[in-house]
């Protein structure tokens with residue numbers, strides 16, 4: 576067996592989790608707290624995190640609800656000690672008008688609206704916790720080859736031939752989930768024909784602990800605050816435009832980016848390498864079968880414009896862990912169905928809301944623009960409604 580540690584490994588587990596990303600690893604730590612024996616299969620090598628190294632190009636806006644889950648498993652302080660930046664304000668504005676919405680943590684009596692955290696920070700903190708847990712065995716780097724379900728449980732075969740068994744297998748293996756495919760679970764995919772271009776940039780002016788987002792016809796451009804005063808950008812663009820911006824030399828890219836951001840933080844003084852990720856909305860149906868459950872991106876993906884993808888996945892992990900905490904047999908459909916009932920509605924509503932925003936801001940017809948800008952300003956001046964919306968986004 577190739578395992579990240581030398582713990583004695585039982586061949587039978589309560590739960591096997593395929594995918595030790597942010598969502599799968601959180602579920603493993605939550606389940607270990609209730610005494611479950613867990614195996615995590617993770618294809619990627621362990622990536623140690625260096626707080627003095629360059630920023631990960633992949634960051635996530637971590638909500639208060641996710642923060643609470645990370646606190647529960649004692650990951651939060653570890654994450655903060657590695658590298659994180661709070662954001663106290665979120666400002667969203669329309670590139671084609673005067674519409675603007677500003678959310679301020681002070682209006683809610685909160686210290687911040689959330690934190691911008693590199694994915695590698697979260698993953699390395701969770702990897703350290705999993706390695707320190709006697710109830711968790713991590714098979715890494717390993718891949719699931721196949722699995723079979725029968726009345727007594729699930730038999731899993733890894734790529735190097737080792738066999739494991741469990742009451743339940745969880746697919747936490749991302750948007751192209753192998754567990755979902757092997758289980759024959761259907762997924763409806765809405766390809767936005769857009770990609771998210773990401774990079775780390777230094778700007779002339781400090782980010783002021785604000786998550787900035789400018790909505791252009793082609794998609795939103797976000798500047799997210801990082802711990803050293805620089806920003807992580809997520810620039811949603813049609814796929815062909817992404818190729819163009821990826822091909823620009825650094826000088827031309829900095830100029831184009833500053834213009835697209837309306838010089839809100841002055842000049843772009845430095846830019847890292849760039850990468851781009853395809854953006855899709857998707858929903859698996861169902862999330863659960865007898866002895867099989869999907870969580871996180873394996874079950875659903877959404878547009879990143881409100882930074883909710885991983886937060887929804889963490890909510891999935893919390894809900895599934897709650898349902899499994901007192902079950903005699905973790906794999907029974909009657910144990911798994913309440914998880915799907917509790918989570919599908921929230922995931923679908925959030926996905927539809929993101930699609931609504933995307934389409935609304937994609938319109939350039941004059942009447943739509945006028946109503947949109949009027950609506951944004953009206954919303955901005957209605958604190959009760961505004962506070963309700965931001966509290967929902969924070970998961971409060």
Ligand SMILES: Cc1cc2nc3c(=O)[nH]c(=O)nc-3n(C[C@H](O)[C@H](O)[C@H](O)COP(=O)(O)OP(=O)(O)OC[C@H]3O[C@@H](n4cnc5c(N)ncnc54)[C@H](O)[C@@H]3O)c2cc1C
Nearest residue numbers: 594596598618635636748749771871872882883884885886
């Ligand atoms: C540009 C961009 C910006 C985003 N910004 C935000 C944000 O600000 N806030 C937010 O909440 N979300 C954001 N998201 C979404 C977020 O990144 C995802 O929702 C999140 O990464 C999903 O986590 P996951 O653990 O479910 O899946 P993944 O992160 O995809 O992890 C899956 C894990 O499974 C492993 N794996 C895959 N296949 C196998 C296999 N066969 N065997 C074993 N292991 C396997 C992988 O190595 C990986 O570790 C963003 C997404 C994009 C594209």
